[in-house]
Amino acid sequence: MRHPAEVLEQVRVRYRKNWRDWLLHADETAFSFPLAAANAQDIARDSETVGQWLRAWRNWSEAHPAAQLRTATRRTVIGPQEIITHLDVSTITDLVALDENLNDHWRRATARWARLATLPGGLVTERIRPHLQQIIDLDDADFEILIKSAVWFTENPRSGLTIRQVPILGMHTKWLARHRRLILACLNITENPHVSSDQPDEELEQHDLDPLGLKALPVHIDVILADPADRARVGGLRHLRAPLPEIDALPIRPETVMIVENKESAYLVPDQPRTVVIHSLGNHLNVLDDIAWLHVARHLYWGDLDRAGFLLLSRARARLPRLASVLMDPNTLEEHKALAVEDKTQADPPLSNLTDTETSALAALSTEQGNCVRLEQERLPSPFVLDRLGRAM
Incomplete structure (x- = not known):
């Protein structure tokens, strides 16, 4: 019973x-x-x-x-x-x-579906269906932005605007990164399989924005010209930040290119003939494919001693197979472990292209208690860093 x-x-x-x-x-x-x-x-x-x-x-x-x-x-x-x-x-x-709870959910679902059903162009139910729960879970402000966005993009399918130029209050880069797939579903636009994962902290690239008729901001690259001779060719500038095509067009031919994860650490790199530093790329490692002078040089990589750092190293090496790491070894970690802190962040596993030394350093990040630690590159003492970088360069 x-x-x-x-x-x-x-x-x-x-x-x-x-x-x-x-x-x-x-x-x-x-x-x-x-x-x-x-x-x-x-x-x-x-x-x-x-x-x-x-x-x-x-x-x-x-x-x-x-x-x-x-x-x-x-x-x-x-x-x-x-x-x-x-x-x-x-x-x-x-x-x-x-x-x-069911009553509240159903009342909210029927009210929102009534709004969605009035969107211009109609809805293809099988495209909107996988996104219904996320739409119902939106707070009222985000739902209003979604409705206004669907109407605006229907009326302006090829505006050529940047995200912040779209005249919808509340529309900004992180909002669109988080809700882009909902807008596409409301517009009956089929998602491309190669587009980004719609994470709120990721910058949308041009292929993410093409279905909405928007234009991405130019990708800017940070470089340090460590060779005084190279600086003389650009008016004495040591630190440059410019759109990718302008960086690619620089009149330089370095023998060594060092890719550094963070800006503060990159500033430690001393002057060195025929050497260029690229820094602060984050996950935008695809730009490495489009810098011609980089591919004839020797490649070094210096990142954080943490799981995310090794993930970025592996992704960079997938594009630059001859890439060698610096200061990402077990000895560096062991010697400075007192400077490490607990790592509670989540990171995907690296690709299967780490060296044995790098793999050992990654394994050493795990503690006996089952936790992980991270040693940020900025925390390493400058004399130690300069000595190791000098040897590598």
């Missing part, structure tokens, strides 16, 4: 499985939940327990008038007995009224 709490869980399971179909196809339907009612033998054997069960259902029914209890008569040795066999519900509205 199923008790009200058990059947309510069945109601929740059926709702979670089917609410999108009910919302998209608006099929009114009736619902029935069998209660595994007692048979004649059960009633005769333990009529007291069956009686308590019946009273529990009748008390529950009084608090839920939209639900109906279906009954049947059982012929028993103690005479005919009326028993409850099913919980019947006539409509979806009555179904969700059985649970406050």
Whole structure:
């Protein structure tokens, strides 16, 4: 015999499985939940327990008038007995009224679907379906931006604007990175398989923006000209930040290019003939493919001694197979482990192109307690760094 709490869980399971179909196809339907009612033998054997069960259902029914209890008569040795066999519900509205959370979710879903259904151009239900839960979970402000964005991009499919030029209050780079796929679904635009993962801290690239008719800002590259002769060719500038095509066009031919993860550490690199430093690329390592003078040079990489640092190293090496790491070895970590801190961040595993030394250093980041540590490159003492960089260069 199923008790009200058990059947309510069945109601929740059926709702979670089917609410999108009910919302998209608006099929009114009736619902029935069998209660595994007692048979004649059960009633005769333990009529007291069956009686308590019946009273529990009748008390529950009084608090839920939209639900109906279906009954049947059982012929028993103690005479005919009326028993409850099913919980019947006539409509979806009555179904969700059985649970406050379901009721809130359904009311929110129907209200938002009514707004979505009025978008210009109509919606392809199978494209919007995978995103419905995320749309329902949006707070009210983000949902309003989504609706306004879908209308604006429908009316301006090839605007050529940058993200911040779009005249929608609240639209900015991180918002679009987080919600771009929802907009595409509202516009009935099929997603390209190679586009980014829509993480809020990632900068959108041009192929992410093409379906929306937007223009990405030029990618800027930070470089340090460590060779005084190279600086003389650009008016004496040592630190440059410029769009990728201008960096590619620099009149330089370095023998060594050092890629440094962070800006502060890059500033430590001393002057060195025919040497250029590229720094602060983050995840934008694809730009390495488009700098011609880089590919005829020797390549060095210096990053943080942490899981993210080794991930970036492996991704850079995938583009520059001859890339050698500096200050990313077990000895550096061991000698300065007192400067390390606990690493609670998440990072994907690196590609399978780390050297044995790098793999050992990565393994040494894990503690006996199962935690991880990180040693940021800025924390290493300058004399030690300058000595090791001098040897490498």
